[in-house]
Amino acid sequence: MTESSTVVTNSGPVIALATVNQTGLLGGLYGKVLVPAAVFRELTWLGTHRPGAAEIEKAVWAQRVDLDIKPDPLLLEDLGAGEAEAITLAAHRSAALLLLDDRRARRIAEVAYHLRVKGVAGILVAAKRKGLVGSVRAMLLRIRDGGYFLADAVIERAAHEAGED
Secondary structure, three states, rough: OOOOOOEEHHHHHHHHHHHHOHHHHHHHHHOOEEEEEEHHHHHOHHHHHOOOOOHHHHHOOEEEEEOOOOOOOOHHHHHOOOHHHHHHHHHHOOEEEEEOOOOHHHHHHHOOOOOOOOOOHHHHHHHHHHOOOOOHHHHHHHHHHHHOOOOHHHHHHHHOOOOOO
């Protein structure tokens, strides 16, 4: 991504990367990442005890954004506030990339809003291609062992894309 490219994140990828102390990859890959206010609240609502809370509060790459437009009520009906705000912000800013893991939210973002979406697996593949991480498979297994849901198929596809067959 170039410095002028807009990247928006939902809480999922931040939480997943925090479980393996790798939230810095977001700054390393994308420079600046926009964090909608609802996502920031989701990450920090339990204080610094939630994975990603302390990291997002001190991250120089994270820019908290209060939306000046409300998400579509249908988004709020089908998704959580963070996902709805992330999709709304990405669409409103014509983001180059939306970081989002939830399958339903990804489908809505891609099909209804024509957004380019990448989840934690794709982030790690990109990081490996830039030499920022070693094994994508090992990292994803550690994330899953930390309690973050990742299907076997997602892990295997990411490992394949990273050349770890």
